[in-house]
Amino acid sequence: MKIKIMAIAVALGLALGQVAGFKDAVAADVRALRDSPVSAPDKAPDVYKVQDGVKHERAYRQQPPLVPHATEKYEIDLKVNQCLRCHEWPYSDQEKAPKISDLHYIDRNGVRQDTVNGNRYFCTQCHVSQVDAKPLVENKFQPAVTGR
Ligand code: HEC
Numbered sequence: 771m772k773i774k775i776m777a778i779a780v781a782l783g784l785a786l787g788q789v790a791g792f793k794d795a796v797a798a799d800v801r802a803l804r805d806s807p808v809s810a811p812d813k814a815p816d817v818y819k820v821q822d823g824v825k826h827e828r829a830y831r832q833q834p835p836l837v838p839h840a841t842e843k844y845e846i847d848l849k850v851n852q853c854l855r856c857h858e859w860p861y862s863d864q865e866k867a868p869k870i871s872d873l874h875y876i877d878r879n880g881v882r883q884d885t886v887n888g889n890r891y892f893c894t895q896c897h898v899s900q901v902d903a904k905p906l907v908e909n910k911f912q913p914a915v916t917g918r
């Protein structure tokens with residue numbers, strides 16, 4: 771019993787020590803993304819150029835593909851969804867736009883519907899235009915590769 775308590779105490783001590791060490795390391799490295807003091811107004815956000823026609827690869831299998839065209843003029847609200855006039859079948863054939871995949875028609879109970887389901891109606895919640903933005907912080911991100 772005594773040994774058990776000792777073991778737990780040692781494990782706890784180690785864990786706490788690690789958390790403290792980790793916190794110090796993070797504090798030394800982390801820099802706020804905001805470069806002006808909190809009391810000063812934000813500087814205007816950068817304006818990025820949409821990368822039209824370029825096709826960015828997906829970084830992992832489940833990633834919603836990036837949009838290879840501008841989207842800010844397409845209205846999405848209760849009455850209209852202008853994305854659908856090109857991406858919904860049969861318009862997708864006429865517009866030569868990729869058809870929305872069947873997963874967009876499945877409701878939260880797994881039942882297939884005939885129209886785009888509410889959980890995928892607001893397209894720009896998941897799909898954003900490709901822009902020439904630089905990474906916010908330097909990083910070594912590598913796309914996931916299957917079979918590794
Ligand atoms: C006028 C027709 C039109 C409208 C409206 C439109 N798109 Fe597109 N979209 C296209 C075409 C054409 C392509 C293929 C372009 C290419 O591959 O360069 C495309 C490509 C895409 C892709 C890439 C699919 C893939 O498999 O890589 C996504 C995602 C997308 N659009 C989302 C949207 C969203 C979200 C909206 C609304 C905000 C929208 N589109 C509105 C015509 C349209």
Ligand code: HEC
Nearest residue numbers: 832833834853857868869870871873890891892893895896
């Ligand atoms: C909840 C997130 C989500 C929303 C909302 C959403 N999508 Fe997607 N979309 C995805 C994901 C994830 C994929 C990739 C997997 C797949 O094919 O379903 C995808 C794939 C696509 C593709 C490529 C299909 C293919 O076969 O290459 C198109 C085009 C597309 N979506 C258009 C749209 C449009 C238009 C809307 C709005 C009506 C929309 N999406 C709403 C997540 C979303």
